[in-house]
Amino acid sequence: MQSLEPYTAGEQPKDKKYIKLNTNENPYEPTPALQDALKNARSLRLYPDPLAAEFCEAAGKANGLPADHVFAGNGSDEVLALAFKAFFDSPVLFADITYSFYPVFCEFFKIEFLLVPLRDDFTLDAAGFLKPNGGVAIANPNAPTGITLELKELQTILDYNLARKRVVLIDEAYVAFGAESAAKLIPQYPNLVVVRTLSKSHALAGMRLGYALAQPHLIEGLRMAKDSFNSYPVDSLAQAAGTAALRDAAYYEGVLSRVVDTRTWFVRALTEMGFRVLPSKTNFVFAGHDRIKAAELFKRLRDRGVLVRYFDAPRVRDFLRITIGTDEDMQKVAAILQEILS
Numbered sequence: 182m183q184s185l186e187p188y189t190a191g192e193q194p195k196d197k198k199y200i201k202l203n204t205n206e207n208p209y210e211p212t213p214a215l216q217d218a219l220k221n222a223r224s225l226r227l228y229p230d231p232l233a234a235e236f237c238e239a240a241g242k243a244n245g246l247p248a249d250h251v252f253a254g255n256g257s258d259e260v261l262a263l264a265f266k267a268f269f270d271s272p273v274l275f276a277d278i279t280y281s282f283y284p285v286f287c288e289f290f291k292i293e294f295l296l297v298p299l300r301d302d303f304t305l306d307a308a309g310f311l312k313p314n315g316g317v318a319i320a321n322p323n324a325p326t327g328i329t330l331e332l333k334e335l336q337t338i339l340d341y342n343l344a345r346k347r348v349v350l351i352d353e354a355y356v357a358f359g360a361e362s363a364a365k366l367i368p369q370y371p372n373l374v375v376v377r378t379l380s381k382s383h384a385l386a387g388m389r390l391g392y393a394l395a396q397p398h399l400i401e402g403l404r405m406a407k408d409s410f411n412s413y414p415v416d417s418l419a420q421a422a423g424t425a426a427l428r429d430a431a432y433y434e435g436v437l438s439r440v441v442d443t444r445t446w447f448v449r450a451l452t453e454m455g456f457r458v459l460p461s462k463t464n465f466v467f468a469g470h471d472r473i474k475a476a477e478l479f480k481r482l483r484d485r486g487v488l489v490r491y492f493d494a495p496r497v498r499d500f501l502r503i504t505i506g507t508d509e510d511m512q513k514v515a516a517i518l519q520e521i522l523s
C-alpha cells in the first residue's frame with residue numbers, strides 16, 4: 182500500500198440523532214419536482230448518457246452558457262480530481278487554508294504544490310498567486326473560512342496566468358449562498374475553469390452531482406481525462422434528478438434565501454455572545470471564542486447532541502466550522518452555546 186494521506190470527511194454518525202452541522206449539507210429537502218424526474222428517468226437497463234447532455238444543457242442554461250461549456254461529474258470532488266489530472270503540472274498554487282482535498286489530489290496525481298498564505302485576517306491576497314506555477318486552485322468563497330475574493334482581484338490572477346497559458350480553477354461549491362460567480366468571465370478567459378456542486382445549494386449531497394464550466398477546449402480536456410478512466414460516471418437517476426433541480430430555480434431561490442436569513446440571525450447571535458465570526462458568504466460560519474478552546478467547545482457541543490467541524494491544524498485550531506441548519510436548529514444551538522459559556 183502506498184503511503185497516501187487521505188482526505189478526512191466529516192463524520193456521518195449512526196449512534197444517535199444529532200443536530201448535524203458538520204458537513205455543510207443543506208437543511209431543506211430538494212425540489213419536489215425530483216420525484217417525477219426520477220420516475221421518468223432513462224431505463225436503468227440501459228447505460229447512462231456518457232455526456233449527460235440534458236444535464237449539461239440545464240447547467241449551462243442556469244449559468245448563461247451553452248451546453249458545450251459544461252462537464253458533468255459525480256460530485257464536484259470527482260470534477261476537481263479530473264481537473265487536477267487534466268490541467269495541472271508542478272507546482273500548483275493554492276491557499277494555506279482551503280479545501281483540504283487539494284493537497285490529497287496533488288499527492289494522488291504526483292503533482293507538487295506551493296501554499297500561498299492567507300493574510301492574518303484570513304482574506305486571500307491575490308498578489309501571492311502572481312508567480313510562476315503549474316496551475317492555480319482557489320475555493321471562492323473559501324472553505325473553511327467562508328470568506329470571498331472579489332472578481333476584480335480574481336481577474337488579476339486570471340490575467341497573469343492567461344499570459345502564461347496556465348489554468349485557474351475556481352471552486353464555487355458555496356457561491357450560491359451570496360457570492361458572485363466567476364462564470365460570467367468564462368467567455369473572456371480561455372484559462373478559467375469554474376467548478377460547482379449540487380450538494381449544498383441544491384440539497385443533493387446524497388446524489389453526487391457536480392459540474393465544471395469552461396470554454397469547450399477545456400471541457401474536452403476533462404472529457405479526455407474521464408474517458409481514460411471511466412466513461413460512464415454520472416448515473417441515469419443522478420442525471421435526471423440534477424436536471425430537474427437545475428430547472429427549478431424558483432424553488433431553490435426560496436431555499437437559499439432561508440439559509441442566508443438564518444445565517445444572518447446566527448452570526449448576530451454568536452457575535453453578541455462574544456464570538457469572533459469571519460464574514461461568511463456560505464452556508465456555514467467559522468467562529469471562535471477566546472474564553473473557551475475550540476476543541477473543548479467541539480466536545481461539549483457533541484455531548485449535547487450538536488455536531489460541528491473542528492480542524493486540529495495550524496491557524497485554524499481556535500475556530501469551529503458550523504453549518505447553517507434550520508432556524509429551529511440554530512436557535513437550539515445558540516441556546517446551548519449560551520449555556521456552555523455562562
Ligand SMILES: Cc1ncc(COP(=O)(O)O)c(C=O)c1O
Binds near residue numbers: 205323390
Ligand atoms: C470547497 C469544496 N469544494 C468541493 C466540495 C465537494 O463537494 P461535492 O463532492 O459534494 O460536490 C466541498 C465539500 O464539502 C467543498 O467544501
